Amino acid sequence: MSERPQQYRFHQGDRVLPFAASEYDARLAGLRKIMADQGVEAAIFTSMHNIAYYSGFLYCSFGRPYGLVVTPTESVTISAGIDAGQPWRRCHGDNITYTDWQRDNYWRAILSVTGPGRVIGYEGDHLTLLQNQKLEAFLSPKTKVDIAPATMKQRMMKSRAEIDLIIHGANVADVGGFAIRDAVKEGAREIDIAMAGRDAMELEIAKRFPDAEYRDTWVWFQSGINTDGAHNPVTARKLQRGDILSLNTFPMISGYYTALERTMFVGECDAASRRIWDINVAAHEYGISLLKPGASCAEVTQKLNTFFEEHQVLQYRTFGYGHSFGVLSHYYGREAGLELREDIDTVLEPGMVISMEPMLTIPDGQPGAGGYREHDILIITEDSNIDITKYPYGPEYNIVD
Structure with a gap:
């Protein structure tokens, strides 16, 4: 039997977003200023509100983790295979689908964007203890910075x-x-x-x-x-x-x-x-x-x-x-x-x-x-x-x- 992929891109249909691409670009520009000010090399969002705010995609978790990874050059939503192409159609930027065939493919998909050993921004009011342990294990961050308060101020x-x-x-x-x-x-x-x-x-x-x-x-x-x-x-x-x-x-x-x-x-x-x-x-x-x-x-x-x-x-x-x-x-x-x-x-x-x-x-x-x-x-x-x-x-x- 051929080996199943850990992740892939499933992009189909026309993209439909609540706002124009320029609106999301402006939000991401504000975020990247926050990241630069706090020395963050890659921001990992796990909450519904920040993922939706910066990408337009409002996920349906049903027990699975979702994410948005933002670097100085990339913005990538991370979604589960059960959703097929819908997350890409409803997000601004790139989208990676992770598979269920192997435990923690979610974090492998995130790693493919961030790379190891980076300064990672995270949401201290949302990231669970379990997922924080996995973040440490898979990304080996140089250090971590809680950017939730700054993103809240931006959303206000x-x-x-x-x-x-x-x-x-x-x-x-x-x-x-x-x-x-x-x-x-x-x-x-x-x-x-x-x-x-x-x-x-x-x-x-x-x-x-x-x-x-x-x-x-x-x-x-x-x-x-x-x-x-x-x-x-x-x-x-x-x-x-x-x-x-x-x-x-x-x-x-x-x-x-x-x-x-x-x-x-x-x-x-x-x-x-x-x-x-x-x-x-x-x-x-x-x-x-x-x-x-x-x-x-x-x-x-x-x-x-x-x-x-x-x-x-x-x-x-x-x-x-x-x-x-x-x-x-x-x-x-x-x-x-x-x-x-x-x-x-x-x-x-x-x-x-x-x-x-x-x-x-x-x-x-x-x-x-x-x-x-x-x-x-x-x-x-x-x-x-x-x-x-x-x-x-x-x-x-x-x-x-």
């Missing part, structure tokens, strides 16, 4: 092309929100309402991006006690009159995350609930007014904390007031350097994209019990911000009969 600053895509995402999130509002009624299940929003968004994404791959778009639609957490999964709970609702739509376009989040009520809203809702809406509007270049994340956070403290509800806040957008999802890509929290000193700059999303959770059994959250997406401009979320917030529109 959005290009014009990224901002255009994010605006599309915010528009699609609004489409999902309106579909959900139309589906809200007494007796309907959370899951049925969530599916209405998801289906509307996926159809809208397909209309706007007919050549894209469609994956990961989802809805969290919670009611009653299920609204207490921002990330609570959908259930089959049936809506009752007077229920507090939390509408959360998340269209995913080529790995890019956007979101719409709104407080709603079924049919009526009691006085205690209305008081909390009004406070949260006021905090939301105040927070939006604070998102300007030159303000630090910690400064914005402290001002909102003071606002909530003055209204005697600060104890009901459970997380930060907003975060960055880009190549991220609930299982990859957090840009932790741009979050509205007390421990983040990042200063807002034009080209950043950030949410304003105050949330108050009143414990069950207390007047106004439930979770209240409003969420808009803001693009930081030269002197202020642009709000790209258009679905209305507040009681006037979101008490739904």
Whole structure:
């Protein structure tokens, strides 16, 4: 029997990418500057977000490792044979397919690009202990440099092309929100309402991006006690009159995350609930007014904390007031350097994209019990911000009969 290859190139079909080749070339140029500044000879990316950011390819792991190797002259995605030609069609640069016939062909494919004994850049927040051991064994690096923090900072600053895509995402999130509002009624299940929003968004994404791959778009639609957490999964709970609702739509376009989040009520809203809702809406509007270049994340956070403290509800806040957008999802890509929290000193700059999303959770059994959250997406401009979320917030529109 002939010997099977450890790796090969399987390039077929036409290449289709979320952005023009010039966009990826610009990102790689920024990366190579980072590498030069830190003395890195070859960068090895293992995370979904960085591989997608620098190449366009969003992998499906299913237990197999994937990679992107960037040197001063090359950019090569490393993919498993099970995917055939799809990774090449969906990536910028070269692609090598590794085979399963021999253990660790993944690392042999990486070695074929890096060579041994180099200064290797890696993602300290993603590379596992096991894969780090294999990196040492196969590449014999001269030394290693964690470049994850620097790449995160690069991703935080959005290009014009990224901002255009994010605006599309915010528009699609609004489409999902309106579909959900139309589906809200007494007796309907959370899951049925969530599916209405998801289906509307996926159809809208397909209309706007007919050549894209469609994956990961989802809805969290919670009611009653299920609204207490921002990330609570959908259930089959049936809506009752007077229920507090939390509408959360998340269209995913080529790995890019956007979101719409709104407080709603079924049919009526009691006085205690209305008081909390009004406070949260006021905090939301105040927070939006604070998102300007030159303000630090910690400064914005402290001002909102003071606002909530003055209204005697600060104890009901459970997380930060907003975060960055880009190549991220609930299982990859957090840009932790741009979050509205007390421990983040990042200063807002034009080209950043950030949410304003105050949330108050009143414990069950207390007047106004439930979770209240409003969420808009803001693009930081030269002197202020642009709000790209258009679905209305507040009681006037979101008490739904």
